[in-house]
Amino acid sequence: MAADLIEKLRAGVRDVPDFPKPGIVFKDITPILSDGALFKASIDVFLERCRGKKIDKIVGIDARGFLFGSAVAYELGVGFVPIRKRGKLPYKTETAKYSLEYGEAEMEMHVDAISPGEQIVLVDDLLATGGTSAAAAMLIAKTGGKLLEAQFLIELEFLHGRQKLVPTPVVSFLKY
Numbered sequence: 001m002a003a004d005l006i007e008k009l010r011a012g013v014r015d016v017p018d019f020p021k022p023g024i025v026f027k028d029i030t031p032i033l034s035d036g037a038l039f040k041a042s043i044d045v046f047l048e049r050c051r052g053k054k055i056d057k058i059v060g061i062d063a064r065g066f067l068f069g070s071a072v073a074y075e076l077g078v079g080f081v082p083i084r085k086r087g088k089l090p091y092k093t094e095t096a097k098y099s100l101e102y103g104e105a106e107m108e109m110h111v112d113a114i115s116p117g118e119q120i121v122l123v124d125d126l127l128a129t130g131g132t133s134a135a136a137a138m139l140i141a142k143t144g145g146k147l148l149e150a151q152f153l154i155e156l157e158f159l160h161g162r163q164k165l166v167p168t169p170v171v172s173f174l175k176y
Helices: 003-011 030-034 036-050 064-076 131-142 161-165
Strands: 014-017 025-028 057-061 079-085 093-100 103-110 119-127 146-155 170-175
Touching: 003 036, 003 170, 030 036, 036 064, 036 146, 057 064, 057 131, 064 079, 064 119, 079 131, 093 131, 103 131, 119 131, 131 146, 131 161, 146 161, 161 170
Parallel strands: 057 079, 057 119, 119 146, 146 170
Antiparallel strands: 014 025, 079 103, 093 103
């Protein structure tokens, strides 16, 4: 992956101080999404990483993981599986709980979204504390999928979220 491409993507990430609360610097990807060349480049980094792997499905986490994951799945010609917050999917679901700063939340996936033995890549925009990604990995495992890799456009390394995904290989393209 070309260093100049990574730097162009990095330049497209906007820092928003004190959002959603004081002391947090939010990494805003909407400038990447609104620029056709940058959005294409962001999809291309995921695709480059996926090429040559036997992948049956891409899993994306609600909501920005849908943007990247569905585009990657489309280009690879494989299925896309959405993982959503509890209560948002219309059919029978598997559920996984994860910890938040103050309490717990739940993610869901349709029970028939992944067949046993299918090769899965998880795609999302951001890896922070790793709670939602770990819940997604749990859902993939519950349905018998084999999680090959978790890929993120951005990783906030200081939060050590990848530790919650061990032993799954984690790839991030922009590290802060």
